[in-house]
Amino acid sequence: MSNFPRDAVRALPKAELHVHLEGTVDATTLLTLAERHGVKPPADDVAGIDQWYKFDDFPMFLERYFAVLGLLREPEDFAFVAERYMTTAHDQGVVHLEFYVSATGHILENQKKWAPIHDGIVEGCNRAAAATGMSWGLIPDISPHLGSEACIRAMDEVFAHDLSHVLAVGMGGPADNWWTQDFSPIYAKARSLGLAGVAHAGEHGGADEVRFALEQFGAERIQHGIGAMQDPAVVELLVNSGVACDVCPGSNLALKAVPDAASHPLPAMLDAGMTVTLGSDDPPMFQTNLLDEYERAWDWCELDLEGVSRLAQNSLDAALVV
Numbered sequence: 218m219s220n221f222p223r224d225a226v227r228a229l230p231k232a233e234l235h236v237h238l239e240g241t242v243d244a245t246t247l248l249t250l251a252e253r254h255g256v257k258p259p260a261d262d263v264a265g266i267d268q269w270y271k272f273d274d275f276p277m278f279l280e281r282y283f284a285v286l287g288l289l290r291e292p293e294d295f296a297f298v299a300e301r302y303m304t305t306a307h308d309q310g311v312v313h314l315e316f317y318v319s320a321t322g323h324i325l326e327n328q329k330k331w332a333p334i335h336d337g338i339v340e341g342c343n344r345a346a347a348a349t350g351m352s353w354g355l356i357p358d359i360s361p362h363l364g365s366e367a368c369i370r371a372m373d374e375v376f377a378h379d380l381s382h383v384l385a386v387g388m389g390g391p392a393d394n395w396w397t398q399d400f401s402p403i404y405a406k407a408r409s410l411g412l413a414g415v416a417h418a419g420e421h422g423g424a425d426e427v428r429f430a431l432e433q434f435g436a437e438r439i440q441h442g443i444g445a446m447q448d449p450a451v452v453e454l455l456v457n458s459g460v461a462c463d464v465c466p467g468s469n470l471a472l473k474a475v476p477d478a479a480s481h482p483l484p485a486m487l488d489a490g491m492t493v494t495l496g497s498d499d500p501p502m503f504q505t506n507l508l509d510e511y512e513r514a515w516d517w518c519e520l521d522l523e524g525v526s527r528l529a530q531n532s533l534d535a536a537l538v539v
């Protein structure tokens with residue numbers, strides 16, 4: 218049994234910097250959305266959906282994640298999901314939250330308009346912020362398997378709408394060939410509009426992905442980044458730049474980015490002096506939540522309260538501010 222001090226960790230003010238809005242759709246919410254839109258759900262009850270949220274590998278996860286995107290249709294769907302998750306996060310001591318939103322997935326795969334999606338999310342976040350006092354921002358992201366040209370077009374639609382709640386552009390789910398295509402113009406345009414750039418890299422891939430995101434996209438935070446540990450030069454880049462890796466240990470286990478807990482490089486990342494924050498990624502899909510992630514770090518890295526406090530402080534320090 219872990220001696221994890223859950224209540225003390227809950228009491229630490231924290232930011233959650235790596236969570237996908239669509240990945241917060243739990244089984245009950247999924248069933249509600251399916252019924253609302255007259256769509257046959259992938260299973261008939263909560264237990265069935267929870268089972269559907271078990272993945273053999275990353276492609277199987279992405280396929281199901283994209284199916285969930287298809288159930289989010291109306292602005293109120295987005296508002297409901299955003300408000301619900303922010304409230305859940307607040308109960309775990311989160312004071313600032315940054316939502317990744319799979320913008321190109323909605324626009325390109327589901328032929329939706331960005332403006333109502335955005336406005337629905339803003340409505341939900343504002344409702345939760347009014348009730349909790351939390352701060353928040355959005356990170357619309359690129360799904361590189363949809364191709365760079367299409368993503369450039371879709372992100373232009375994002376850039377043309379209200380950017381006052383948008384903190385950065387991101388890149389999720391790097392497919393095998395993401396660096397053979399040129400997504401740099403999207404990051405350059407974001408920067409010209411005063412936005413930051415972040416990217417998933419080194420999740421299933423290696424250190425070269427992380428280097429590419431840092432050097433070609435100017436990434437100001439890396440999501441996961443565990444593959445960086447394969448190359449001491451990339452570790453050094455991260456340590457010297459102070460660029461944080463938003464690590465999600467439960468996600469890495471669920472998607473088999475590492476074979477088991479003992480193989481996870483989180484302890485080595487902390488030992489190397491890298492700046493690490495903890496995130497839950499897609500919590501109900503991985504049967505986790507943010508405090509569970511702190512518990513994993515506690516157990517795997519043999520942390521004390523000072524150690525977990527440092528991770529919480531890292532998250533506040535690495536937050537992007539509107």
Ligand code: ADE
Pocket residue numbers: 237240282389390391417420468472498499
């Ligand atoms: N989008 C949602 N979850 C993701 C993950 N774990 N990796 C990459 N892209 C994602």
Ligand code: ZN
Pocket residue numbers: 235237389417440498
């Ligand atoms: Zn992620």
